[in-house]
Structures are given as C-alpha cells and as structure tokens.
Amino acid sequence: MDIFKKKLVSFIKAVIKEKKNIDISDEESEKLIKNPPDVSFGDYSLASYYLARYGFKGKPEDIAEEIFNFFAPNFADIEELFDKIEIKGAYVNFFVNKEKFASFVVRDVTDSGGDYGRGAPQKPLKVIIDFSSPNIAKPFGVGHLRSTVIGMSLSKIYEFCGHNAIKINYLGDFGTQFGKLITAFCRYGDIDFSEFEKDPVKILYGLYVRIHKDEQADATVEEEAKNRFKTLEDFISVNKRSFEEYLGGVNSVNNINGKNIENGSGGEADSACASGNTKLSGENKNFFCGTPEGQYNLWKLFRKLSIDEFKRIYESIGIEFDAYEGEAYSAEFSKDIKEILLESGIAEISEGAVIVNVKGVKAPALIAKSDGTSLYLSRDIVTAVSRMAKYNFDKMIYVVGSEQALHFSQLFGIFGKLKENIQKIKDNPNFKNYASIIDGRLVHVKFGRIIGMSTRKGNLVFLEDYIEEARIKAKEKLEERPKILGGDLNALNPDIEPGVNKEPAESENEQIYSTSLKVGVGAVIFNDLKTRRTTDVNFSWDNVLSFEGQTGPYLQYTVSRINSLVSKLGVPDSKGKNPDVAFSKNDADFNDIFLIARQIAFFGDALNEAMEQNEPSVLSSYALELASLFNKYYQNYRLIGNAKDYVEPRFFMLSAVRMVLIRILNLLCVPVLERM
RNA sequence: GCGUUCAUAGCUCAGUUGGAUAGAGCAACAGCCUUCUAAGCUGUGGGUCGCAGGUUCGAAUCCUGCUGGACGCACCA
Numbered sequence: 001m002d003i004f005k006k007k008l009v010s011f012i013k014a015v016i017k018e019k020k021n022i023d024i025s026d027e028e029s030e031k032l033i034k035n036p037p038d039v040s041f042g043d044y045s046l047a048s049y050y051l052a053r054y055g056f057k058g059k060p061e062d063i064a065e066e067i068f069n070f071f072a073p074n075f076a077d078i079e080e081l082f083d084k085i086e087i088k089g090a091y092v093n094f095f096v097n098k099e100k101f102a103s104f105v106v107r108d109v110t111d112s113g114g115d116y117g118r119g120a121p122q123k124p125l126k127v128i129i130d131f132s133s134p135n136i137a138k139p140f141g142v143g144h145l146r147s148t149v150i151g152m153s154l155s156k157i158y159e160f161c162g163h164n165a166i167k168i169n170y171l172g173d174f175g176t177q178f179g180k181l182i183t184a185f186c187r188y189g190d191i192d193f194s195e196f197e198k199d200p201v202k203i204l205y206g207l208y209v210r211i212h213k214d215e216q217a218d219a220t221v222e223e224e225a226k227n228r229f230k231t232l233e234d235f236i237s238v239n240k241r242s243f244e245e246y247l248g249g250v251n252s253v254n255n256i257n258g259k260n261i262e263n264g265s266g267g268e269a270d271s272a273c274a275s276g277n278t279k280l281s282g283e284n285k286n287f288f289c290g291t292p293e294g295q296y297n298l299w300k301l302f303r304k305l306s307i308d309e310f311k312r313i314y315e316s317i318g319i320e321f322d323a324y325e326g327e328a329y330s331a332e333f334s335k336d337i338k339e340i341l342l343e344s345g346i347a348e349i350s351e352g353a354v355i356v357n358v359k360g361v362k363a364p365a366l367i368a369k370s371d372g373t374s375l376y377l378s379r380d381i382v383t384a385v386s387r388m389a390k391y392n393f394d395k396m397i398y399v400v401g402s403e404q405a406l407h408f409s410q411l412f413g414i415f416g417k418l419k420e421n422i423q424k425i426k427d428n429p430n431f432k433n434y435a436s437i438i439d440g441r442l443v444h445v446k447f448g449r450i451i452g453m454s455t456r457k458g459n460l461v462f463l464e465d466y467i468e469e470a471r472i473k474a475k476e477k478l479e480e481r482p483k484i485l486g487g488d489l490n491a492l493n494p495d496i497e498p499g500v501n502k503e504p505a506e507s508e509n510e511q512i513y514s515t516s517l518k519v520g521v522g523a524v525i526f527n528d529l530k531t532r533r534t535t536d537v538n539f540s541w542d543n544v545l546s547f548e549g550q551t552g553p554y555l556q557y558t559v560s561r562i563n564s565l566v567s568k569l570g571v572p573d574s575k576g577k578n579p580d581v582a583f584s585k586n587d588a589d590f591n592d593i594f595l596i597a598r599q600i601a602f603f604g605d606a607l608n609e610a611m612e613q614n615e616p617s618v619l620s621s622y623a624l625e626l627a628s629l630f631n632k633y634y635q636n637y638r639l640i641g642n643a644k645d646y647v648e649p650r651f652f653m654l655s656a657v658r659m660v661l662i663r664i665l666n667l668l669c670v671p672v673l674e675r676m
Numbered sequence: 677g678c679g680u681u682c683a684u685a686g687c688u689c690a691g692u693u694g695g696a697u698a699g700a701g702c703a704a705c706a707g708c709c710u711u712c713u714a715a716g717c718u719g720u721g722g723g724u725c726g727c728a729g730g731u732u733c734g735a736a737u738c739c740u741g742c743u744g745g746a747c748g749c750a751c752c753a
Binding site: 401535605640 | 689692696699716
C-alpha cells in the first residue's frame with residue numbers, strides 16, 4: 001500500500017471513531033476506499049453508503065455531507081499529501097498531490113531493486129499446486145496447456161506473494177485405459193519397433209485411437225482390456241505393507257523448506273520390478289503380453305517414454321515441477337481406503353460397487369468397481385492423505401478442467417464426511433490424523449474447455465505444432481521489419497556491436513529463430529492466461545496468431561521498446577539507488593506520467609486479487625493497461641535530446657514500468673526478450 | 677430429467693464483488709514513420725448488458741421464471 005492510501009486509512013478510522021466510537025481495523029478501513037472510475041472524480045473515494053454498517057443513517061448524500069463536514073476542518077492532517085477533498089453526490093473524493101504521488105511511486109519501485117510488490121506474510125502458507133497432469137501414452141495437446149500454464153503461473157504468484165508453492169505433476173498413468181493400450185499393443189502384430197523408438201508417443205497415440213475404433217465393433221476388446229488392467233493392478237498391489245504403515249514412515253522424509261523433490265520415477269510402483277526387461281522386440285512379445293510381470297514392464301515402459309517426452313516439452317516452454325507423481329503410486333493403497341471407508345460405515349456397497357453418499361451431492365461417489373478394481377476417486381483420496389502426511393499443506397489446489405467439478409465436490413465431500421466420522425474408524429491412527437484435517441483445505445481451480453478439438457476423433461492439435469505455427473508467424477512478422485531485414489540483423493543481439501564483428505549468416509538465423517520462438521511461445525501462453533479461467537475458449541488460429549493489441553507480443557514489444565530507449569538514454573549517475581526523482585506538474589507530459597504512476601501503484605492490488613481468486617488473468621489485464629499507458633506516453637513525448645534533469649526522473653519512470661512488466665511476464669510464464 | 681456453469685459492440689473479452697457517464701482489443705473506415713522500434717499511436721462508427729418479473733436509495737452484477745449454449749450425472753479418467 002502506498003503512503004497516500006495509508007494516510008487515508010487512518011484518516012477514515014479517525015472519523016468513524018470520532019463519530020460512532022467504533023474501532024475498525026486497517027483492513028476494514030482500506031476496503032472502504034475505492035478508486036473512482038474516472039480520474040476527474042479524484043484519486044480515492046469514500047462511498048458513504050458503505051458507512052451504513054457503522055451506524056450512519058440517512059440518505060447516502062446526507063452521510064457524505066456529514067463525513068465531508070468532519071473531514072474539511074481536519075484537512076491539515078493530510079494536507080501534506082493531498083490537494084483537496086470534494087463532495088460529489090454520495091461520494092467524498094480525495095485528490096492526491098500528483099507531483100508527490102508520481103515521485104513517490106517511481107522512487108518506491110526503483111528502491112525495491114526489482115522486488116517491487118513482493119509479499120512477506122507473517123505466516124507463509126504451504127500450498128500444493130497440482131497441475132498439468134497429462135495422461136501418459138497420449139500426446140501433449142493444447143488442452144493440457146491451460147492447466148499447465150494456469151498452474152505454473154499460480155505457483156509463481158504464490159511464491160512471489162511470499163508463500164511456499166509445491167508444484168506437483170500428477171500423471172494419468174493408471175486405469176482401464178492402460179488395459180486398452182496393452183490390449184492394442186498385444187493385438188496388433190504390425191508394430192515397427194524401430195519406428196516405435198523414434199517417436200513412441202505418436203505410435204502409442206495411434207494405438208489408442210485404433211483400439212477405440214475397434215472397440216465399437218468388437219465386444220471382446222473391452223473384456224480383454226478390463227482383464228489386463230486387473231492383472232496390472234493385482235501385480236502392483238501384491239503388497240507388502242498397509243497404507244497405515246506407509247503413512248507412518250512418509251513424514252520422516254519431510255525436509256526443512258517443505259519441498260520434497262522427487263524425480264520422474266514411479267515412486268513405490270517402480271520398486272516392484274526394478275530389474276525388469278524393458279527392451280522391446282518382436283521376439284519377447286510373449287513375455288510382455290503373456291505374463292503379469294511382462295505387462296507391468298510394458299506399462300512401465302509406456303510411462304517412462306511418455307515422461308521423457310513431457311519433460312522435453314515442459315523445458316521448451318519453461319515449466320518445471322517439484323515432483324512427478326502418478327496414480328499408480330496410489331493404486332497400491334486403494335484397497336486399504338476401501339476397507340477403512342466400509343468398516344467405518346462411511347462407504348456402503350451398492351450394486352456390488354463401493355459408494356459414498358456425500359452431503360449436498362446427489363450422485364453417489366464411486367470408490368471401487370464391482371470387480372474389486374479401483375477408481376480414480378479412491379486413488380485421489382489416497383493421494384491427498386499421502387500428501388498431507390508428506391507436506392503438511394495448508395492448501396491444495398487442483399488445476400483441472402471444470403468438467404470434473406462433480407468429481408472434486410465428491411472428493412471434498414468425502415473428506416468432510418471423514419472428519420465428521422473420524423472416531424468411527426478403528427485403529428489406523430496415522431490415517432485418522434492426516435485425513436481428519438484435510439477438509440476445508442482443498443480447492444478446485446477449474447477452467448473452461450478449449451472448444452474445437454477432441455482426442456477421440458483423432459484431430460488433436462499437438463502442442464509442438466501449435467507453437468511451431470506461432471513461431472513461423474512471428475518470424476514472418478520479424479522479417480517484415482525494415483531495420484532487421486534491411487541491414488542490421490545483429491541489432492537483435494545486444495552482445496554484438498552494430499556494424500562491427502558481423503556474425504555469419506547461420507548465427508543471424510539463430511537469432512531470428514530464438515526471437516521468433518519466444519514471441520510465438522509468448523503469444524500462445526498469454527492467449528491462455530488473458531481471459532478469466534472459467535470461460536470456454538473458442539479456439540481460433542486467427543486469434544492466437546494475431547500479435548497486435550491485447551496479446552503477449554504486445555507486452556514483449558513494450559519491454560523491448562523500453563530496453564532500447566533506456567540503453568540510448570544511458571544510465572544516470574545515481575545508479576538507481578535512492579535517486580532524486582521529482583516531477584513538475586508544469587511539464588507537458590506530467591499528466592501522463594501521473595497516470596502511469598497511478599497504474600504502477602495498483603500492482604499490489606492486482607497481485608493480491610490474482611492470488612485470492614487464483615486468477616492469473618487479473619495480472620494480464622493489469623499489464624495490458626500499463627503497457628498501453630506507456631505506449632501512449634512513448635508516442636507523444638520525446639526524451640532524447642532533453643536536459644539531464646528533465647531526462648533523469650523519466651528514466652526511472654521508464655525503468656519502473658519495465659520492472660513491473662517484466663515481473664508480470666515472469667509470473668505469467670511469458671518469455672521476456674531483450675529486443676524484437 | 678437432475679446438477680453445474682455461461683449469455684455484455686459484428687468477433688474475442690474487461691467490468692474494482694450491489695455503486696458515479698457500461699470499457700478495451702480485433703475487424704471496418706480516416707489519419708500518423710528523413711526524429712527514442714509502426715508488433716506502435718490518434719480519430720470515427722458500433723449497446724434494450726439474452727428475455728420477463730422481483731429485491732432497494734441504486735442492478736450488467738443478487739433472487740425467481742423463461743429461452744439458448746457448454747459441461748457433468750454408477751463401475752473411464
């Protein structure tokens with residue numbers, strides 16, 4: 001919060017104390033302060049109708065008058081920072097001293113040394129963010145991009161606000177679908193193993209599409225797939241220890257900063273057959289298709305190949321995880337969950353299957369199938385309890401599409417029911433401990449569908465092709481630029497002096513490649529983060545490939561422009577620490593500088609709102625507005641060629657804009673370019 | 677049928693959680709590059725906030741009904 005708002009907060013507290021003898025907190029007081037829709041109304045306003053809750057009575061206009069009459073004689077208290085107070089209808093409007101305001105904000109950003117807006121809560125929360133979660137053996141499509149970028153962005157936002165984010169990728173690596181995949185692999189004898197090694201995920205996807213088609217005509221497919229899945233699950237859970245035992249040991253691995261870094265291995269599931277034969281060929285097909293151990297190895301191989309592929313893609317768009325988990329990991333304990341829930345009466349048997357009736361949800365929650373195999377709901381229960389044991393989280397966010405809203409309301413409802421009935425569970429002290437405190441800490445961050453593609457029909461758009469398309473468009477745009485095409489290609493590379501030391505053509509192409517790739521990736525990612533999560537996205541190439549207006553490249557471009565200008569201006573002597581920044585309202589550009597400073601001052605609010613609502617798009621809109629204000633300024637006023645004491649404060653203003661924009665681009669996973 | 681969710685300019689979307697005159701960007705049209713990057717800037721046109729009621733000082737926002745779309749609803753994930 002800036003000092004101006006702080007001043008108002010205490011001013012308003014004072015009036016409520018004086019008039020109604022009520023003490024309100026800073027937070028309450030701050031909530032009463034709004035930003036008027038138009039700067040001509042003032043910079044902050046107090047809406048009198050909010051005061052009704054503190055006992056002020058009468059028409060809003062009269063309350064406003066009463067407040068105003070109190071403020072006016074006490075104006076000296078805030079005179080240092082404010083120019084005037086006005087009454088307008090139901091509002092009391094405050095006008096800041098614009099010169100002081102602009103100077104304060106610019107200096108505030110500059111002094112923060114790149115950390116402007118970073119939060120430092122008294123008690124940082126431990127927040128698990130479960131996102132991306134692709135299904136193995138399927139290509140990474142644009143559908144997964146949304147969860148991936150929303151989750152990654154939220155992780156960064158929580159971290160920047162001072163909390164601990166734990167990023168988990170929960171792979172869809174289990175379930176009947178893998179029975180189907182193994183069935184496909186074993187039924188179709190025409191797999192080219194050398195091709196398979198080259199692009200395994202594509203081949204696996206082909207199998208997936210093919211078996212789905214055959215399933216329609218051939219009823220034995222489903223039968224075989226179910227059996228194979230059962231074999232797989234039985235093989236994995238021929239175990240060794242109970243969930244209770246597992247929970248007893250797991251929190252000992254909890255380390256200091258709350259992060260448990262796991263690699264992409266399958267956790268427990270891996271150890272079941274670590275030395276397995278995973279080299280595929282035509283000869284050992286009998287082993288893979290005919291024995292439980294072979295099938296397990298086959299599944300494990302599919303899993304590994306998929307993860308390798310995912311990691312390559314994540315790296316290319318700057319996504320990383322603290323842990324890779326998988327459903328298979330939890331499958332081992334799904335039987336324990338089933339028994340606990342049944343024994344305690346939380347679950348019941350219906351039509352041979354195990355179900356839980358959850359308060360407020362009509363559809364029964366299915367825990368286990370009538371053939372005894374697990375369903376993903378039961379695996380999610382296991383996972384949540386394991387994570388509580390392991391991380392002791394304050395909050396766990398699932399970034400999953402809104403089509404799974406029912407699933408999550410069932411999952412959350414089950415933890416509510418567990419909490420209520422915890423004493424009915426016999427033994428299992430560890431389980432009771434962890435399971436009872438989960439209720440209320442789970443959040444489903446849902447998002448709308450991308451309309452226009454589907455895996456079943458086989459017309460899935462692969463993420464890599466999608467980015468490639470954007471990259472090519474960016475390259476075309478880049479090559480249209482006269483400066484770059486005409487002569488100075490090296491202008492793209494800040495490390496090379498223009499005109500000197502010309503690099504060979506190949507390197508120039510590399511520059512173009514990397515620049516256009518960053519623009520393409522930026523366009524694609526920003527496109528997913530600029531609208532509110534819950535709205536469905538009508539997929540359109542025209543939209544994604546437009547780099548003008550409200551787009552990622554527009555923001556990247558704005559930063560590049562500032563970079564260029566700043567380097568031409570040269571860094572002032574004061575080097576940026578505690579600079580002497582002062583603006584004069586007599587300068588022609590002052591009003592625009594003020595508007596920029598005002599927008600910068602809103603950054604903290606935008607950040608908070610983005611976190612509270614788990615909504616990165618709040619930052620997207622904010623950044624677009626800031627960039628737009630800057631571009632208007634840039635267009636209308638020239639800096640180069642002016643006197644030093646005119647340029648210097650503006651230099652810091654430019655740097656402040658750049659700092660905030662770069663921060664937001666980072667938070668939104670949009671690459672930042674030096675030049676473009 | 678039940679449930680969830682959405683409907684704002686031709687198109688894509690904002691709209692400070694019930695507040696001041698409903699805003700941007702695309703697209704269309706008209707302008708601005710010998711001067712800090714034109715992926716930019718300026719201007720014009722474009723609205724019964726799906727429809728009908730209700731709640732109150734005040735509704736795009738809240739409640740009810742209707743219309744239309746999306747998604748989900750027992751052994752997939």
